[in-house]
Structure formats: structure tokens, C-alpha cells
Amino acid sequence: LKSLLKDPSLLATQAYIAGDWVDSDTGATYPVTNPARGDVIAEVADPSRAQVAEAIAKAEVAQKEWASWTGKERAAVLRRWFDLMMEHQDDLGTILTAEQGKPLAEAKGEIAYGASFIEFFAEEAKRVYGETIPGHQRDKRIMVMKQPIGVAASITPWNFPNAMITRKAGPALAAGCAFVARPSELTPLSALALGVLADRAGLPKGILSILPTTDAPGTGQEFCENPIVRKLTFTGSTNVGRILMRQAADQVMKCSMELGGNAPFIVFDDADLDEAVAGAIMCKFRNNGQTCVCANRIYVQDGVYDAFAAKLKAAVEKMTVGDGLEAGTDFGPLINDKAIAKVQEHIADATAKGAEVILGGGEALQGAGHFLPPTIVTGATKDMQFATDETFGPLAPLFRFKDEDEVIELANDTIFGLASYFYAKDLSRVYKVAEALEYGIVGVNTGIISTELAPFGGVKQSGLGREGSRHGMEDYMEMKYVCLSI
Numbered sequence: 001l002k003s004l005l006k007d008p009s010l011l012a013t014q015a016y017i018a019g020d021w022v023d024s025d026t027g028a029t030y031p032v033t034n035p036a037r038g039d040v041i042a043e044v045a046d047p048s049r050a051q052v053a054e055a056i057a058k059a060e061v062a063q064k065e066w067a068s069w070t071g072k073e074r075a076a077v078l079r080r081w082f083d084l085m086m087e088h089q090d091d092l093g094t095i096l097t098a099e100q101g102k103p104l105a106e107a108k109g110e111i112a113y114g115a116s117f118i119e120f121f122a123e124e125a126k127r128v129y130g131e132t133i134p135g136h137q138r139d140k141r142i143m144v145m146k147q148p149i150g151v152a153a154s155i156t157p158w159n160f161p162n163a164m165i166t167r168k169a170g171p172a173l174a175a176g177c178a179f180v181a182r183p184s185e186l187t188p189l190s191a192l193a194l195g196v197l198a199d200r201a202g203l204p205k206g207i208l209s210i211l212p213t214t215d216a217p218g219t220g221q222e223f224c225e226n227p228i229v230r231k232l233t234f235t236g237s238t239n240v241g242r243i244l245m246r247q248a249a250d251q252v253m254k255c256s257m258e259l260g261g262n263a264p265f266i267v268f269d270d271a272d273l274d275e276a277v278a279g280a281i282m283c284k285f286r287n288n289g290q291t292c293v294c295a296n297r298i299y300v301q302d303g304v305y306d307a308f309a310a311k312l313k314a315a316v317e318k319m320t321v322g323d324g325l326e327a328g329t330d331f332g333p334l335i336n337d338k339a340i341a342k343v344q345e346h347i348a349d350a351t352a353k354g355a356e357v358i359l360g361g362g363e364a365l366q367g368a369g370h371f372l373p374p375t376i377v378t379g380a381t382k383d384m385q386f387a388t389d390e391t392f393g394p395l396a397p398l399f400r401f402k403d404e405d406e407v408i409e410l411a412n413d414t415i416f417g418l419a420s421y422f423y424a425k426d427l428s429r430v431y432k433v434a435e436a437l438e439y440g441i442v443g444v445n446t447g448i449i450s451t452e453l454a455p456f457g458g459v460k461q462s463g464l465g466r467e468g469s470r471h472g473m474e475d476y477m478e479m480k481y482v483c484l485s486i
């Protein structure tokens, strides 16, 4: 991997604790593998729980100083960090593809997307506005000030090894918090490379630590039990989110949770079918179906069902499955064999209950990589597993529906409420459906909704809080009301 990089020093394999690069105090390391080739690309330090606690303790000291800086001063450092990420976009993309699998163009896209949060929140650091409120008595004045929460700890997944961290670190650091990050052990290299660049950008020692531990539960416990940590921010499954919220309850810790989704993608009969097909492909198969906003259930209205299925099949058939580092690859590998098994289980369950496979079928490719070609099934029904459970892989199930009321009920029939999508032209239908969908995000005539400018987040069991936009800062700030008698 080093030989592919213009700047090999971006490939860091030690833990980044309060500005220092260190081995594990137990000497432990673990291998990181390339999901396309199965080979080990790096041996990474596995810090102990004591080192997690050390990072938190140092963060507490550094945070006080950092919070005293002006917003403009913090903005300048964050801006340099953003510039460095963009300067090294190619290398960061290569590292990301090597450990995560997504095609290089998509990986570079993630680097730009991830960096955009640092850019945006650098700007927002200057705009942490408070409020004055007319007093309730003649001699009283009311002020509201916004202050950083303190030390924030994050746990993030492997599907966006860069952006899931920057979406949290950007607002946290801009607000004046210190940030202790625990990336997924499947993709620690992208996180550590961010540490290398943060260091070069001049982020003060202690403000950022990156702990690539394999012991996720122990790290989660340390984050929740350590009284210094005042904020936990998590992206991952709803199940682990529930565990962390329970643990965080003992300290009444503030939590932001970006959890699972089960996104409906609805195609009405007045939709532009070609655009709907293009949107469905982007939305369903981006990162090979491994995003929490990927379409999980595709509902197509009766009159256009067969035409949509045929067009989708014709388009997906042309896509190439392969190593993300090779040119011409549309779909990379899945992250591991467990991910493949889950998609296969959903396909087997659906066919046993009467669905018809019109493309693919769930046979993994032979060889060292975790490759599973895309599958499309028709005749999907609500008793099939994917109707309630996120597939997180390249399976597109097509459900047939008759009218608006029916599809809204079906679309909302889930414990999740992250992203939803629909294609329609009729204006009153667009309004009605956008209002009726019980989701934090609605894409209308588009399959791609992610941007640092908008508040990203879910309702119901998809989570708490928002990432991106000015609202993203709120998750890292406390409100203080000052009552002044004059």
C-alpha cells in the first residue's frame, strides 16, 4: 500500500494519543486486510483501555485551553486541516479503498465529502451566536450563551471510515470540545491518516486522539463510565446504539446517535422512469449497498412496475464488480463474509416466500475477495426479511403498490426513520408524500441527499441529533441562561 502513496507518511499504524504517536502499552497489534484481495495491508497498534483513559484525561486539560481560543482562531486551524485533506485527496482515497473496498472514485468522493464538514464547521466556529431575551422584571436582563460541552467521544463504523469521523469532529472541535475517536477496527487507517494531517495543521496536542482499539465494548464502557466524557456520539447499528444509550444513562451523558435505516424508495406512475432508475442505482448500490441511507425497499406503482424492473435490470447488468483500486470498477467487494451471508440470507428468505430473482441470485465470486454481484428480485412482500431488516448489501427488492395511501402506510411500517426517497411529478402528490413520510430525510426525485449543508439524521429508532448544517453545532454545545439583576 505504501508504494501506491505519493506521501507514504500518511500511512500511520500507531495510536494517536494527545498529539503523540504510540504503540499499545501491551505491545498488541492487529492486522488490517484489504476486502478485495484478502491480504494484510498493515499491522495496527491496539491500545489498551488504560490508554483510552489516558487520552480522555489529556483531552480534559487541552479542552479548557482550546475553548478559550476565539472562534476565528479555531477556524484557522480547522481550515488548514481541510486544505491538507484536499491536498492529499488521492492518497487518502487510496488508503480508504485499500481498507474498505469502495471504488477509488467513490473513495475520493468520500474524502471531499468528509473534508467538507471540516470546512463548513470551521466557518461555523465564528457564528456561535447566543441570545438576549427581554427581562421578566424591570431590573432583570436575560442572556443565553452557548458553550462547548467538554470532552466528546466518538465510535464510528467502517462504511465511511473518513466522513463518519469528520462529521462529528468538525462541529465538536469548532464548538471548542476536545475529541476522542474510536474508529472501526476494520478501517483504522483512514482515521489515523486524518490524525497525521490534524497534527500538520497545528491542532493543539490533546484536542484530538484516535484510538484504533479492537475492544469496542471495553472502549464504549470507558467512554460511558469515565466522568470526564460529557458527550457520546455514535454511528452504527440500532442494536449497539441501544447498548450505548443504556450505558450512557448512568452518567446522564448527552448522546448523538446515527443508527440504522430501512429506506423506502418509491416510484410513482408519474415519475420520469429513466431518472428514477438512475436514482435507484445511486441510492441502492452506492458503496455496494453498505450505507445507512441506501434504499432497502423499492416500491413501484402498478402501472410502471414491469417497465421499471426491466430498465433497472438492463442498467445494473452493465455494471462491473471488481477491485476498487482498478479502473472501470463500479461495485467493489463487501466488507467481509458476514456481510455476504446476510445478503444471501435475505435473498433465500425472499425466494422461499415467492419472490423472483431477475438478476444475480446471491452467488459470491470465487477467490480471496468478498465479492457478491448485485441481485434484483421482483414480487417482494412485507413478510420478507428485508421489509423489516436492513440488508446492507447489493440486493434490490421491488414491491408492487396500487395507490398513495397504501404505499405511505407500507413505507412508514418500520421502527426506522432515517432516509426515504420518492419519484413523482404531480405537485400536490409531492407535498403530501413528503409530509407523510416519517423520516428525518426525504429525497424527492433524487437518490443522493448527503451534503454538509443539510441536517442529516433520523427519527424513531434511527437516532438522535443531526449532523451537518448549523444545527450540527448544537449537538456539541450547552445552552447557559444567565439572569442578570441590574
Ligand code: ADP
Residues within 6 Å of the ligand: 155, 156, 157, 158, 159, 182, 183, 184, 185, 216, 217, 218, 219, 220, 221, 235, 236, 237, 238, 240, 241, 243, 244
Ligand atoms: P456495523 O454493522 O455498521 O458494523 P455496529 O453497530 O456493529 O454496526 O458497529 C459500529 C461501531 O460500533 C463499530 O466501530 C463497532 O466496532 C462498534 N461497536 C460494536 N459493538 C460495540 C459495543 N458493544 N460498544 C461500543 N462499540 C461497539
